[in-house]
Amino acid sequence: GNSVTQMEGPVTLSEEAFLTINCTYTATGYPSLFWYVQYPGEGLQLLLKATKADDKGSNKGFEATYRKETTSFHLEKGSVQVSDSAVYFCALSDRVEAGTALIFGKGTTLSVSS
Amino acid sequence: GAGVSQSPSNKVTEKGKDVELRCDPISGHTALYWYRQRLGQGLEFLIYFQGNSAPDKSGLPSDRFSAERTGESVSTLTIQRTQQEDSAVYLCASSPNPTSFQETQYFGPGTRLLVL
Numbered sequence: 001g002n003s004v005t006q007m008e009g010p011v012t013l014s015e016e017a018f019l020t021i022n023c024t025y026t027a028t029g030y031p032s033l034f035w036y037v038q039y040p041g042e043g044l045q046l047l048l049k050a051t052k053a054d055d056k057g058s059n060k061g062f063e064a065t066y067r068k069e070t071t072s073f074h075l076e077k078g079s080v081q082v083s084d085s086a087v088y089f090c091a092l093s094d095r096v097e098a099g100t101a102l103i104f105g106k107g108t109t110l111s112v113s114s
Numbered sequence: 115g116a117g118v119s120q121s122p123s124n125k126v127t128e129k130g131k132d133v134e135l136r137c138d139p140i141s142g143h144t145a146l147y148w149y150r151q152r153l154g155q156g157l158e159f160l161i162y163f164q165g166n167s168a169p170d171k172s173g174l175p176s177d178r179f180s181a182e183r184t185g186e187s188v189s190t191l192t193i194q195r196t197q198q199e200d201s202a203v204y205l206c207a208s209s210p211n212p213t214s215f216q217e218t219q220y221f222g223p224g225t226r227l228l229v230l
Binding site for chain 1: 159170173207217
């Protein structure tokens with residue numbers, strides 16, 4: 001079945017460092033790919049998404065490119081801030097009966113220090 | 115506008131008791147989803163509603179789990195005879211269009227369930 005694998009955390013960085021969180025997927029068909037973020041004490045919220053191969057999703061300085069040839073959707077940010085500390089989840093849309101559901105990776109905790 | 119809300123935010127119960135978790139989706143959203151997040155794990159899909167019907171119940175872990183939705187709005191997830199392995203955060207999400215792969219799901223803050 002379809003699945004998502006993302007790098008284990010925690011990831012600990014200093015402010016202004018470069019961030020990469022790896023995400024690879026296994027899927028039949030043509031899913032959309034998502035990054036969701038969960039800030040401390042808050043609910044999951046969409047960070048960015050890409051709906052077809054070679055699309056780049058971007059938001060708040062974060063970027064991820066849908067790479068079909070490598071089945072990857074790595075999250076990157078050039079200069080992280082303390083406020084980026086959160087748990088990041090990679091996900092793909094999957095077909096369920098008469099609809100879709102999301103398949104999530106296990107999440108990667110990012111901790112940024114000043 | 116209002117987002118997805120869930121209640122209670124926290125629930126502690128004794129093994130063997132029944133619990134009900136509530137979700138209020140964003141108004142007008144046709145699709146409603148329940149997920150479970152156990153400690154150190156990703157989110158597991160439990161069940162999906164399109165309107166008031168549940169075409170896909172494949173993720174429900176056992177027959178102790180059931181869910182319903184009324185008026186294309188509020189949904190209740192019921193866990194009967196709770197077990198310690200049911201301890202998790204239960205997340206609800208809604209989206210406007212249940213059949214689109216591109217659709218964003220909007221999540222509530224979750225209910226943290228602890229079974230003693």
